[in-house]
Amino acid sequence: MTNYRNFPMVPRIIYGRESISQLDTIISAKRTDDGKMVFLVDYFFENNTEFLKQIPIKANDILEFIDVTHEPKTSYVDEIRDTLVKKGTIDGVIGIGGGSVLDMAKAVALMITNEGSSSDYQGWDLIKNAGVYHVGIPTLSGTGAEVSRTAVLTGPTKKLGLNSDFTPFDQVVLDPNLIKDVPVNQRFYTAMDCYIHCIESLTGHFLNAFSRSYGEKALELCQDIYLKKDVWDNDSDEKLMMASWHGGMSIAYSQVGIAHALSYGLSFMLGTKHGIGNCIVFDHLEEYYPEGVREFKEMVKKHAIDLPKGITKGLTEEQWETMINVAYGMEPLWQNALGPDWKNSMTKEKIRALYEKM
Template sequence: MHKNFKNIGKVVFGRGSFSMLESILEERRNENNRFFLYVVDDFFNGKDLATRLPVKNGDVVRFIDVDPHEPTTEQIDELRDTVLKEHGLPAGVIGIGGGSIMDIAKAVSLMFTNEGSSTLYQGLNLVKKPGIYHLGIPTISGTGAEVSMTAVLTGPEKKLGLKCDWTVFDQVILDAELTVTVPVDKWLYTGMDTYIHCIESEQGTLNNAYSHAYAEQALKLCREIYLGENAGQNPENDDKLMVASMMGGLSLTYSEVGVCHALSYGLSKILGEKHCYANCLAFQHLEDYYGEGVRELKQMLTRHNVTLPTGLAKTWTDEQITAMAHVAYNLPHMWNHAIGPDWKEKVTIKTIEDLYRRM
């Protein structure tokens, strides 16, 4: 297996590096219709970060509430169509927020130059043309969306990413000072996304020296952050988690995720659960697949007084469980990595339904 993937064009890392945004954007401001589209988590509307945006005349700022639902194809199409109609083609898109905002920024940058609905491009290398310039600034660490070549969207038929080389950000700014407002439970859930990325990347058929190198270091950082002597939210650990998030994303890019992420997609598509939280809900019940990792995750939860609910499946209908199982089953790349090329001989819809019933 060989992957010829594109990495981020440029990276700025360090506390206070958000201040470089204006000078970075100036190099691009004369492109297309000479304005930037800022896509910002609504959490920051009216807060200090919003006042620090280097907005100039003609720039468009959209604050987007990502708490109720993850990004949808309909949302991306509407954002693109409205901006094009009212303002024209931006010089670039700047995404500021968590993983959902990163995915929105990546997806809409592609859809500005590709016709039709984003539902047409859910899958691998279906995008026809490069998107416009896009820059990501994560304000929470763990999803790896700042480095991945996928913009995950939920459509009317499936939850699946726009995945190609052009999805990858041209530039990212990694400033851990922007993560100080993250509450402890979300800090842990998103951090566990990095942790689970690496566990699944390591324990599968596509693991290799390249993916292992990133996963090994990211897991080391996660253990220091969540279980070490200085465990907890503090400036040193915030810096470490921002780096671990990027490394976890690079590890899975050259390997793959597995059983937990497949189940998580079903939880998100059918029940609307947020991705990182859904990963944690599923992972705690997968000891027969990822034994040591599951035991360690439970230690991290205990250390930080975070409790995940159990017994949820008792409230789900058989129809919901079957629907989730079909979503998960239709992610063959994940099952191939986790189980092997003969995974269809070992995993059925009923197998997956039983995994959901554990929850």
């Protein structure tokens, strides 16, 4: 008998411009007399008083600015969790920011109710207890973090998510106004994370009708924005926000592939941001995704994006070994891309050869 995966989805979602104005009403039902709401906000907004006015902070609540200069680390999650639990009852965690902040919010919410270090739970279905109530509000679109069942973290020995049925947000607020002023390059990198999600899902061995229906729509939206349009407008904001949502849904029942596996290695060893890392890697994967890479290069040229080059120069042999081992260890991603016998076609030497192009 087939063992079908029974994945949870985000149960409540509100969409629309200025929908963040409903946040106070949304979370009020979850407040207790002696509890606190914790707002984890991208440090980019630390001095943006107009933006911060939109956050409904009450007297006992906690506002924490999250430094996402580097990819989220398990040690950072543990540090925030340890600080919060000393302050009394936590009613909920609200993450406001890009994919890294949303992953931090999911991870902190889980670790408030699970003992030990978050590094103990890097993997699939290791979380034992449901986290506290958690809400995601993206201010960047593309990663799909707002809808996914994982919180991607860099641990002491690997970069891997807290993948569990308890990870998805209880509530998501999708407000296109929050992404309208994102810098062009940053917006492109996160949008391409979505585009690459779609290419890897739609060409993968785990593809099914569920994944295809979401992936094709997300891909279409990305193509509309980055190939057919010449000017960024309100329609672009809204399409990218929905592309991110659909792209995240497309991998709920499938998986990503080679670009993500290699990007994880770059991130762990060099601290390369996930979206940029995906772009750097994907630019060299014509052998595996010929049509997707051709289209990607066209988008890079059309929008005058200057991809970083030469980032793997000067590594020591120890660093090479670590980076390659992190990428090689992403077995589900390689299986999706190359099939169950993936080790016959993807060796560590081949991974190094790909990295050397970057």
